[in-house]
Amino acid sequence: MKKSMLITGGARSGKSALAERYAVAATGRAIYISTADAHDDEMAARIAAHQARRGPEWSHIHAPFALADKLRQSDGGHPRLVDCLTLWLSNLILSDGDWRAETATLLDALADQTAPVIFVTNEVGAGIVPENRLARDFRDAAGWVNQTIAQACDEVVFCVAGYPMKVKSNDHSL
Amino acid sequence: MKKSMLITGGARSGKSALAERYAVAATGRAIYISTADAHDDEMAARIAAHQARRGPEWSHIHAPFALADKLRQSDGGHPRLVDCLTLWLSNLILSDGDWRAETATLLDALADQTAPVIFVTNEVGAGIVPENRLARDFRDAAGWVNQTIAQACDEVVFCVAGYPMKVKSNDHSL
Amino acid sequence: MKKSMLITGGARSGKSALAERYAVAATGRAIYISTADAHDDEMAARIAAHQARRGPEWSHIHAPFALADKLRQSDGGHPRLVDCLTLWLSNLILSDGDWRAETATLLDALADQTAPVIFVTNEVGAGIVPENRLARDFRDAAGWVNQTIAQACDEVVFCVAGYPMKVKSNDHSL
Numbered sequence: 083m084k085k086s087m088l089i090t091g092g093a094r095s096g097k098s099a100l101a102e103r104y105a106v107a108a109t110g111r112a113i114y115i116s117t118a119d120a121h122d123d124e125m126a127a128r129i130a131a132h133q134a135r136r137g138p139e140w141s142h143i144h145a146p147f148a149l150a151d152k153l154r155q156s157d158g159g160h161p162r163l164v165d166c167l168t169l170w171l172s173n174l175i176l177s178d179g180d181w182r183a184e185t186a187t188l189l190d191a192l193a194d195q196t197a198p199v200i201f202v203t204n205e206v207g208a209g210i211v212p213e214n215r216l217a218r219d220f221r222d223a224a225g226w227v228n229q230t231i232a233q234a235c236d237e238v239v240f241c242v243a244g245y246p247m248k249v250k251s252n253d254h255s256l
Numbered sequence: 257m258k259k260s261m262l263i264t265g266g267a268r269s270g271k272s273a274l275a276e277r278y279a280v281a282a283t284g285r286a287i288y289i290s291t292a293d294a295h296d297d298e299m300a301a302r303i304a305a306h307q308a309r310r311g312p313e314w315s316h317i318h319a320p321f322a323l324a325d326k327l328r329q330s331d332g333g334h335p336r337l338v339d340c341l342t343l344w345l346s347n348l349i350l351s352d353g354d355w356r357a358e359t360a361t362l363l364d365a366l367a368d369q370t371a372p373v374i375f376v377t378n379e380v381g382a383g384i385v386p387e388n389r390l391a392r393d394f395r396d397a398a399g400w401v402n403q404t405i406a407q408a409c410d411e412v413v414f415c416v417a418g419y420p421m422k423v424k425s426n427d428h429s430l
Numbered sequence: 431m432k433k434s435m436l437i438t439g440g441a442r443s444g445k446s447a448l449a450e451r452y453a454v455a456a457t458g459r460a461i462y463i464s465t466a467d468a469h470d471d472e473m474a475a476r477i478a479a480h481q482a483r484r485g486p487e488w489s490h491i492h493a494p495f496a497l498a499d500k501l502r503q504s505d506g507g508h509p510r511l512v513d514c515l516t517l518w519l520s521n522l523i524l525s526d527g528d529w530r531a532e533t534a535t536l537l538d539a540l541a542d543q544t545a546p547v548i549f550v551t552n553e554v555g556a557g558i559v560p561e562n563r564l565a566r567d568f569r570d571a572a573g574w575v576n577q578t579i580a581q582a583c584d585e586v587v588f589c590v591a592g593y594p595m596k597v598k599s600n601d602h603s604l
């Protein structure tokens with residue numbers, strides 16, 4: 083099995099469901115690391131809908147911020163699914179965190195992992211340039227994080243209508 | 257020839273022109289099923305531009321709502337091109353229709369088809385999260401419809417700059 | 431080496447860095463044709479960040495408008511990297527230029543080139559339909575330019591998280 087994978091795609095393109103299938107396929111059990119901060123009802127409903135799809139083969143970790151630490155603490159056993167990098171970045175930016183430094187810390191932790199890690203992230207840069215400066219900065223940061231994590235991952239797929247398209251694949255099987 | 261195909265992609269990525277080539281290739285004739293509701297001048301102009309590209313090998317059906325019925329009524333002969341699912345979904349949502357139930361009805365009709373069906377749809381979820389709640393709900397619904405129809409189709413392609421990228425392909429030739 | 435290539439993708443998907451690697455790979459030197467009009471501080475900062483990545487193997491040409499002329503004048507030696515078509519189109523539209531005629535002129539110049547040309551462009555049509563009419567017109571124009579240039583190019587790639595996905599490839603190697 084590959085050590086690390088990045089699944090990217092637009093909203094509701096089936097990324098999370100695909101990531102869950104990959105994560106459970108390896109050992110029959112997996113650890114879900116949610117980065118969502120349930121700060122409003124809409125987000126809470128979205129989290130609940132995602133959790134309703136998962137069965138007893140899953141355990142859950144909540145990591146809106148200290149993602150690198152949670153990866154280190156959960157290493158050594160079942161695959162981890164990080165869902166998703168875009169919300170993690172958003173949490174960091176909204177709390178004035180240093181997202182470049184945090185990404186470097188995450189890369190260090192990723193390099194030390196022995197059990198697989200699957201990251202879900204979002205494509206946010208394929209629409210019209212946003213009029214809002216903050217939105218432009220966010221999509222620049224999201225693109226930078228996606229590129230940085232993709233470079234460190236063994237496999238990258240782009241999800242369209244529920245199906246994965248191969249973007250990058252190193253030379254070992256998932 | 258494959259029985260069903262979904263062509264997705266961004267706006268002006270060449271989806272419709274590609275779908276028209278596929279549709280006519282099979283028998284030299286095809287049926288165009290338009291879901292556009294010409295409710296304003298801009299939409300009317302867009303419809304006219306699309307129709308100007310099509311020749312006498314095409315017959316036309318207008319189906320802003322009862323898409324499943326139109327598929328059943330037009331079955332048995334030439335390929336049908338449904339252009340597009342995103343406008344059909346938009347029509348349903350704007351008229352408070354039950355788009356989940358309508359999608360299930362469409363899947364039932366699709367399963368019964370003997371002549372090919374080619375669906376065109378749009379990727380709307382790869383930009384920044386819209387500030388507008390209705391827009392967020394719409395892109396969630398559009399992504400769900402795309403995944404649902406993709407699962408039922410024999411082939412799915414993602415259109416970029418006029419060219420198809422293979423997303424899914426079952427084991428028979430188009 | 432292929433004569434012409436189009437690299438498309440979302441914002442911050444790694445298109446420019448990829449294009450630079452391709453351009454320099456052929457002869458060890460390359461010519462950077464920037465279409466950016468440094469009309470504000472944000473754009474000037476973005477241009478500076480791009481230039482900081484390039485080394486002494488690059489020479490630079492500024493072409494916010496007369497792109498076809500600059501291609502003809504710079505032909506015969508090293509590969510040219512045009513970065514990017516979306517800004518060039520934006521410059522034309524904002525100055526009431528005839529972008530369809532300019533695109534035809536660009537195609538004529540491209541057909542006459544002896545040294546390679548690599549175009550970078552942007553996917554802007556995969557988000558929610560913009561409420562702003564001008565934004566809708568722009569994304570239609572951008573999609574049309576991308577399709578038109580893609581048809582004339584020997585190779586087209588779609589860039590995701592820093593990696594190229596093959597869209598179109600004619601029968602000679604880059």
